[in-house]
Structure formats: structure tokens, C-alpha cells
Amino acid sequence: MxxxxxxxxxxxxxxxxxxxxxxxxxxxxxxxGPNPYGRDPFxxxxxxxxxxxxxxxxxxALLAIAFRWMRDHAGPxxxxxxxxxxxxxxLSGRPRS
Numbered sequence: 525m526x527x528x529x530x531x532x533x534x535x536x537x538x539x540x541x542x543x544x545x546x547x548x549x550x551x552x553x554x555x556x557g558p559n560p561y562g563r564d565p566f567x568x569x570x571x572x573x574x575x576x577x578x579x580x581x582x583x584x585a586l587l588a589i590a591f592r593w594m595r596d597h598a599g600p601x602x603x604x605x606x607x608x609x610x611x612x613x614x615l616s617g618r619p620r621s
Contacts, residue, residue, distance in 0.1 A: 534590030540583025548576035
């Protein structure tokens with residue numbers, strides 16, 4: 525049960541990171557846009573980018589906590605399993621050496 529909760533925490537962290545990146549693009553790109561009449565006021569841009577940074581930082585912290593817990597309780601993760609070759613190797617049924 526705890527493992528599922530930590531997995532949900534990691535997914536929540538990923539969602540917050542993605543939301544922070546999307547907000548940063550949505551607020552930051554119009555501020556740099558070529559249309560001088562379509563730009564947002566400076567304080568609006570700073571508030572939006574501050575919100576984006578907060579979402580990103582909280583999401584990254586939740587993701588780091590989830591990975592740290594998984595690593596401490598399940599042993600180190602095998603990075604080869606996440607690569608494309610590792611997925612193909614695991615699907616082919618050959619044992620790892």
C-alpha cells in the first residue's frame with residue numbers, strides 16, 4: 525500500500541512539473557513575443573513565472589522524495605531497464621548477465 529502511495533506521489537510530482545513548464549511557456553512566450561501590443565504587463569509576467577517556478581519546484585521535490593523512497597526500500601534502480609534496449613531485451617526473454 526505504501527508503494528502505491530509513493531507511486532502516486534511521484535506521478536503527482538510529474539504532473540506538477542509538467543504544469544509548471546506549461547505555465548512558464550504560456551506566460552513567458554507572450555512576454556517575449558514580436559507583437560508589442562500583445563505583450564502582458566511586466567507584473568503579470570513575473571507573477572505567472574513565479575507560479576510556474578513554484579509548481580516546478582514542488583513537483584520536482586515530490587518526485588525526488590518518491591524516487592528516494594523507492595530506491596531506499598526497493599534497492600537501486602537498474603537504469604538499463606528503462607532504456608529502449610533494456611525494454612527489448614526484457615521482452616525477448618533473454619536473461620540479463
